[in-house]
Amino acid sequence: MPRSIQDLPQHPARVLLPPLEVLLDMGFTPKSCLAGTGVSLAQMNNINTRISLEQELRFYRNALDLTGDPTIGLKLGEPFIPQRYGLFGYALLSAETFRHALTITENFGRLTFSFFSFSFGVDGSQAWFSIGEPPPIDQELIDVYMDRDMSAAGVDFTEVLGVGFSIDRVLLPHDGKGFKQKYRDHFDCPIEFGGAEGRFYFSSDLLDKPLPKSDPESSRHLQHQCQMLIAKMTSHGSFVDEVRLLMLARPGYFPDIDALAGKIGMSARTLRRRLKNEGSTFREVLEEIRYGLAREYLANTHLPMDEISLLLGYTEPGNFSHAFKRWSGLSPSLWRQHADSS
Template identity: 65%
Template sequence: MFVIFGHCATFPLFVQAIGPNNIMKRTTQMPPQHPLRALLPPLEVMEKLGYDRCRCLQGTGVTLQQLDDLGSRITLQQEQRFYRNALDLTDDPLIGLRLGEPFVPQRYGLFGYALLSAETFRHALVIAENFGRLTFSLFSFKFGIEGQSAWFALCDPPLLEEDLIAVYMDRDLAAARVDFSAILGEPFRVESLQLPHQGRGNAQAYRQYFGCEVEFGAPDARFCFDSGVLEKRLPQSDPDSSRHLQQQCQMLIAKLTAQGSFIDEVRMMILARPGYFPDIDYIAQRMEMSTRTLRRKLKNEGSNFRDLLEEIRYGLAREYLADTQLPMEEISSLLGYSEAGNFSHAFRRWSGISPTAWRQNVPLTRPRSV
């Protein structure tokens, strides 16, 4: 879905009021490092505006070669420098609105597909609230109902300079509107918008962009919309698929218990990012051990990295084929294959038949989820 957030360790609460009315509250709940691919959508926008990648990445420490590495991650400081560059290059305080527009649901893998396949818009918002950590934002999500109106809010901004907070906020609001429209299959109509700042001299531009009245100096950033939309059945609704995808989302963000086995820990590391299956060197680095030590510990538990990777892919493949209506191209992408043909070849090696044949025979091999 949107450009949205995640949280890691929680530090002691620190509250700082911002803005002339001392309304917007910040905490030191810090976001994790985001995947480097979080920069690709806004980079596309900047390139269309005439700014080459080198200028946009200046001072970030990110190289052009790293952009092709799905396993790379960036620090919050590197990400901030990119958005600072975008502000300085364009000299446009509303550039965040443009940078949020490419963040369509499919950018988020399992999370995005779970949203698209939700039964109703209300269900989609519940998914967003529960699993927003799988997106790229620095905020948390909440939604609710007040009378005939419903609202969706961005909460818990991090401790950043106010102009950067505004860029992130604009980006996420623009992205949310794009994603809600994609989920609903029609333009998402905003009745009113609340913003915690005073418009920074661009009040009318905000009204024109979102096509609604805007209240400035509000407690948080939120869309208000007709609550009747919540019960709208979504055009790509597939409750079984959405439920299964939510289970996968939960798996991605679940923390291992202290009793978890070493193999389980490695599995969680492999499943950390939908569509990307890291090599053993990357996993060893993330687990702060040598590749040799990782191989030895897996061997002690009766496994090896290649077999574990194949086991995970085969298991996911069977679940996607049995419990969802996702096309082969999307399943291939979720399993880390660049082409559907490569996935088909691997599946034949695992099962002896093609994935299409396996899906057709699902009733004979296992019951579908209910």
Template identity: 30%
Template structure:
């Protein structure tokens, strides 16, 4: 299962939408195909699947382009409040060492798409940001976001002390854009990996806002929140997230089963027990996204086909007719906002 395949709160999705709106997009353009509404983003009880957040990021990149520094701009918008219980638990940690351990242990609550891995050393501890499982089209964006988020939030906890730096494999314009947004945190570019490096000399230094009693209580809440989110999810929720994440590559039930570390027969059985099938889920996602994309003036049928994982416009048109009984050119939505080839 990909490290990023976990449900999350609405904080990260809201920040992405705010980023898009500040760059001239509408909320609707940011949310197309995500299955989320403006109202749901403001509801603290809404649970967001990773695939939905990926869809929002893709909408923004599709409109604005994969601009160096765009992901870092998203990371700069984070506050500890936006991170909820996980953020407050970080703030209450006793030492830098405790903060790192708790942050990695409950990384699912941080909205991260990277996989954090702790690599101990004699004179430093390194938290590697493994990005291998992030879809390639949004990989640089989300790595930028995580690095900038850490650079924005970590000084709030550890203060102005030295001993923390960031390493990245980025070079060229992306490295320059990231450096401009990291403030006083030292950055090494062209490295073999993305990582946060902390000198062992500061690992056991007490943190200014530490409170062992509060930290213990908040960690218990982190454990309970993780269990609750996983309990609510079900197999169909995980499959929807993976389909959304890889929709443009035409995901198959075999590939999704591999991601979930189950055999195909088991996956089919679990979906049937939840009242659905893989074909129904992928058709539902594609049909919903198609209707929304058809409202955008200027987008071509070929563009829509590519977004939905079809080889060409003809394949998409046949599928659309199967779903609706109409051709996309003659749908009510298409008449309201004509689609140009």
């Protein structure tokens, strides 16, 4: 389904710092790069400041106008190393395998400052990673963002793997802007232009490669924090999102309705009524969170079922197994087997 402008997230002001560094190195001044954005350097260094879509798009329009280079996105993506993304980046680096890192990217892609969606899959001996669903903005800027995010993904995957990310071929959704050889040189592989999305193809042997900075326990904790950040990002004054965020506050602990109502400062009856007004119930929100976390633990970790049960607030593994089968139609162990083989 096509997205609207209202669906796009507002990014933190610091999203402009990496590309600004590139433009400053090219000899442009902060004043010219930020002209018309209403964004100051002080705001970009304040972690709590967010910018509007219009401010961000104006910055990238300035980059195009100043450089006169339709391929400038390739350069602007180079400084986006994983550490730039905060919690998400460290979850990526500490993942157990490259497959897990790609799953984290697919699940928490909104924390990369991208307007696109991410997915990956396997086709025989080839694996692929795709960047798609472009935002509803000017096509020229879509192409800049696509180049930026494809370039950044190549940098990030090299950091995650600890060695060069060996790409067999790349698909790009534009026509190369008259600089096809420049794209071939940048990605150091054959390029196909005019596709439906941006896509890397690489050997599926990489997927189960252990990562050099793997720390599964830290990665699980960081992914939980990413869940909380996503909940904040998707909140538009929604009471349901406020409840969801409070439920995620302590890993492995899910407050009952009375305890949660007390945290908010209202009675359980009022909490139920507020949720009902937004078409939800306490149980539905709780089960949505548990099901989402369960799928991540089953797909991304080798945790035993009893530990997953505890992380989801169940005292008995049998209770978790029964609930998961009700949600998915499969037992947790069978669901995990399907996830491992996909």
